[in-house]
Amino acid sequence: MSTVRFYLPDTNVFSIYAKGENRGLSARVEKMRKRLILSSIALAEMEYGWQKSPVVTRRIARQRQFVESMEPWKFDGACARAYGLIKNILWHRLRDARPSGERDMMIAAHALACDAVLVTHNIREFECIPGLEVEDWEKSEDRGK
Numbered sequence: 001m002s003t004v005r006f007y008l009p010d011t012n013v014f015s016i017y018a019k020g021e022n023r024g025l026s027a028r029v030e031k032m033r034k035r036l037i038l039s040s041i042a043l044a045e046m047e048y049g050w051q052k053s054p055v056v057t058r059r060i061a062r063q064r065q066f067v068e069s070m071e072p073w074k075f076d077g078a079c080a081r082a083y084g085l086i087k088n089i090l091w092h093r094l095r096d097a098r099p100s101g102e103r104d105m106m107i108a109a110h111a112l113a114c115d116a117v118l119v120t121h122n123i124r125e126f127e128c129i130p131g132l133e134v135e136d137w138e139k140s141e142d143r144g145k
Contacts, residue, residue, distance in 0.1 A: 007135070008037040008073075008111040010104075010120035011045040016138055018063035025137045038070040039110045041103055075110055083109035086129055108132055 009029075016022050017029045029036070046067065050060050086105050104122075108129050111118040118126055121138040 004035065006035050006037050006114060006116040007032055007119050008039055008107070008114060008116040009042065010107055010118060010122065011042045012121050013119050013137065014042065014046060014063055014067065015059070016121070017066065018059045020062070022138055024139075028137045036070065037110075037114055037116050038067055038072045039107055040072045040075050041106045041110060043067060043072045045103060073110070073114065075106065076113070078113040079106070079110045082112040085109075086112070089130065090128060 013025070013029070016025055020026060046063060050056075050064065053060060083106055086109050090105070104125050108118060108126055110116075112129075112132055117133045117135050119135050119137050120126060121136055123134055123136050126132055126134045
């Protein structure tokens with residue numbers, strides 16, 4: 001009996017999807033739509049981007065429409081504990097191999113706490129995190145398919 005896997009997209013996945021330039025990624029997002037988790041951290045990053053833009057572009061409108069159909073998952077106590085562990089391990093022990101920022105570590109913690117696969121194009125940012133499963137749905141072989 002197989003268990004259903006859930007996928008937590010990094011903010012960049014929502015941006016690429018909304019641009020509509022990578023048909024392979026878009027098809028996979030649509031296929032997995034019911035198994036996607038919207039992290040409240042990714043939503044916060046998108047909200048920031050939307051609010052700083054002087055106009056609502058086609059990409060922003062498409063991105064908003066897509067995420068409005070999803071219920072954001074809260075960054076809760078389990079996420080906070082996973083974040084503390086990640087930061088302790090990576091920040092203090094692996095100074096040269098760690099996510100570039102706090103939000104990346106929070107998104108990784110959210111994926112770990114939800115036992116979800118993190119979907120991102122920034123594989124190198126996350127591959128150093130123990131126990132985190134990462135997939136890139138934007139791979140070049142997916143472009144234009």
